[in-house]
Amino acid sequence: MGNISKTERSKKYLNPYLGGVLLGLVLLAANFIAGRGLGASGAIKSVVATSIEAVNKNAVNTMPFMAEYAQSHSGSPMRSWLVFEMLGVLVGGFISGAIAGRLKLKVEHSPKITSRRRLVFALIGGTLFGFGSQLGRGCTSGAALSGMGVLSLGGFITMMGIFGTAYALAYFFRKNWI
Amino acid sequence: MGPLAPNGIISENTNFLLAFFIGIAFGWVLESSGFSSSRKLAGIFYGYDTVVLKVFFTGAITCMIGLLFMSLFGWIDLDLVYVNPTYLTSAIVGGVVMGAGFIMGGFCPGTSFTGAAIGKIDGMVFILGLFIGIYAFAFTYPLWEKMYMAKYLGEPKISQSLGMKDGLFGLLLILVALGMFAVAEWAERKFPREEY
Numbered sequence: 001m002g003n004i005s006k007t008e009r010s011k012k013y014l015n016p017y018l019g020g021v022l023l024g025l026v027l028l029a030a031n032f033i034a035g036r037g038l039g040a041s042g043a044i045k046s047v048v049a050t051s052i053e054a055v056n057k058n059a060v061n062t063m064p065f066m067a068e069y070a071q072s073h074s075g076s077p078m079r080s081w082l083v084f085e086m087l088g089v090l091v092g093g094f095i096s097g098a099i100a101g102r103l104k105l106k107v108e109h110s111p112k113i114t115s116r117r118r119l120v121f122a123l124i125g126g127t128l129f130g131f132g133s134q135l136g137r138g139c140t141s142g143a144a145l146s147g148m149g150v151l152s153l154g155g156f157i158t159m160m161g162i163f164g165t166a167y168a169l170a171y172f173f174r175k176n177w178i
Numbered sequence: 179m180g181p182l183a184p185n186g187i188i189s190e191n192t193n194f195l196l197a198f199f200i201g202i203a204f205g206w207v208l209e210s211s212g213f214s215s216s217r218k219l220a221g222i223f224y225g226y227d228t229v230v231l232k233v234f235f236t237g238a239i240t241c242m243i244g245l246l247f248m249s250l251f252g253w254i255d256l257d258l259v260y261v262n263p264t265y266l267t268s269a270i271v272g273g274v275v276m277g278a279g280f281i282m283g284g285f286c287p288g289t290s291f292t293g294a295a296i297g298k299i300d301g302m303v304f305i306l307g308l309f310i311g312i313y314a315f316a317f318t319y320p321l322w323e324k325m326y327m328a329k330y331l332g333e334p335k336i337s338q339s340l341g342m343k344d345g346l347f348g349l350l351l352i353l354v355a356l357g358m359f360a361v362a363e364w365a366e367r368k369f370p371r372e373e374y
Contacts, residue, residue, distance in 0.1 A: 013373075016232035017359075019211035023233055024240020026203045031245060032253075033188070033196050035181030036260040038204055040288035041308065048312045065319035081197045088201020089288065090295045095202070096209035097296030105297040108216055108374070122216075122300040125283015126290065126307020127314070129276050133287060134315040135326060136272020138262065140286035143269075145234060147262040149241035151335040151344060154264030161273015166281040170223040173281050177220045 012100045027149050034081055037146020041133035043086035045069070049077040082142075113176055121176060136161070180254035205292050214292040216284030216300055217374040223281060226371035228362035235355045242348055266329035283307065 014022075030038050049069050052059050059066040073080065097103050109118035133139040136158045138147070144162060147155015179185070183193040211233050212218045221227025248254040280286060285293060285304045293301025315322070337347035 013212040013229075014207075014210045016211060016229045017236050019207055019229075020233040020236020021240050022207045023204075023211070023237035024244065026200060026207060027237060027241040028244040028248075029203075030197075030200050031241065031259050032180040032248065033182050033200070034193055035184040035258050037241075038200070038288070040286070040291065041312070044287065044305075044308050044312055048309065048316055052316060063316070063319070064323060065316040068319070079194070081194065084194045084197035085201035085204065086291060088198040088203075089205035089208070089291050091198075092202035092205025092207075093209040093214060093292030093295030094205075096206045096292075097214065100210070102209075102214070102296050105299065107299045108293075109300065110217065118300050119303050121282045122284065122303040123307045123310075125279045125281075125285070126304035127279070127311040128307075129279030129283060129285075129287060129304075130308035130311025131315050132272045132275030132277075132279055132311070133308075134272070134312055135268045135322065136276060137265065137268065139276060139288070140234075140280075141288040143262060143272075145238055148238035150245065150256075150259060150261045151242060151337055151347065152262040152264065153331065153334045153336045153339050154262045154266075154269045156336050157264070157266070157269045158273040158276075161270050162277040162280060162286075165274045165277025166223050169278055169281045174224065176282075177217065177284070178224050178226065 012102075023145075024149070027146060030085075030146075031149070036081065037142065037149055038085065039082045039138060039142030039146065040086060040089070041130065041139040042142055043080065043082040044130065045134065046073070046077040046080040046083050049073075053077065110175075110177055118176070121173075179252075180248065181258050184258040185255070204288070205295065208289055209292040209296065212374075213289040214296050214298060214301070215374045216293065216298070219286075219289060220281070220284045221371065224369065225365035226369040227374075228366055231358060231362050235358065239348075239352055239355055242351070246344055246348060261333045261335065263333050264331040265327065266331055268326050268328065271325065279307075279311075 027038055052066060060070050107115040107118055109115055136143050143155055144159035182188045212229050218227050219230055222230040249256045283304050285301060287308055290301045290304040294305055337344045
């Protein structure tokens with residue numbers, strides 16, 4: 001029975017090469033329409049900037065981060081291409097999961113670790129990723145994937161930084177995954 | 179003709195509306211490829227699931243080839259397409275910090291949203307972490323500003339930096355990717371796993 005459910009479930013995911021071509025076409029469409037690639041962390045940055053501005057109207061003058069942000073983004077931070085795009089990502093992910101029957105509230109983790117351990121590491125990992133995405137001017141989507149799509153040198157370097165470090169550290173965190 | 183928004187062919191509001199639809203397609207592809215599962219994503223680092231490598235590289239290459247041909251046919255002005263600037267130091271340090279976050283958290287920002295969208299609580303907690311990390315950066319920015327701005331190289335293309343034409347670099351990248359895909363298929367047979 002285990003075997004049957006295994007093949008049934010694996011069939012539900014797209015063939016990875018087909019998924020890659022479709023992802024590339026979405027990225028191509030973004031470049032053709034908006035003249036820019038996809039992104040994710042930038043949308044959160046906009047929300048963060050909006051919240052800081054809401055609390056402190058004078059933040060642009062007192063916080064160097066906000067001044068830097070205002071310099072590179074004109075208008076209200078929430079009128080941002082990436083904010084609209086990421087709202088779409090939530091909808092698109094939900095539709096795909098609903099069609100495939102994957103909607104379920106759960107903590108996904110290896111049977112060898114507890115839910116609590118998984119969540120603690122998810123929080124630490126998210127914090128590091130959020131911080132790193134600011135230093136690197138974008139995350140796996142905005143810097144690495146979109147950067148590589150337009151042959152940006154920085155995109156390739158950040159991609160190698162992300163994957164190289166994750167491989168280098170994989171041994172130390174193997175208990176969480178295998 | 180393209181890119182449409184920078185050329186003023188579509189309005190800003192239309193561009194935002196299309197961003198929403200592009201996001202839907204992006205989220206759909208990520209979730210359908212299994213990127214909503216942290217255990218599937220982390221597989222690339224242990225060899226038991228290489229979906230990340232295959233989807234990621236096929237995606238980047240598809241876009242690259244598409245842009246090169248569209249430019250060749252005169253359908254898009256690549257000078258108007260945003261090329262990420264290269265700040266060497268922060269590109270490396272940022273990448274290293276993100277890599278550590280990836281192996282611990284099992285997601286990257288985009289994938290954590292698709293995980294959260296289908297009810298993964300670990301994805302939601304990861305997103306909470308993203309907010310904490312970005313707030314932390316915002317409030318400590320003066321500490322990092324020097325590193326953040328260091329070694330600015332402009333907006334070079336990797337092909338320029340290596341002194342070759344875009345097309346030649348593209349061909350080499352495709353060959354490298356095919357080699358990696360062959361290794362990936364071998365690794366998945368060698369380290370079997372169950373589907374998550």
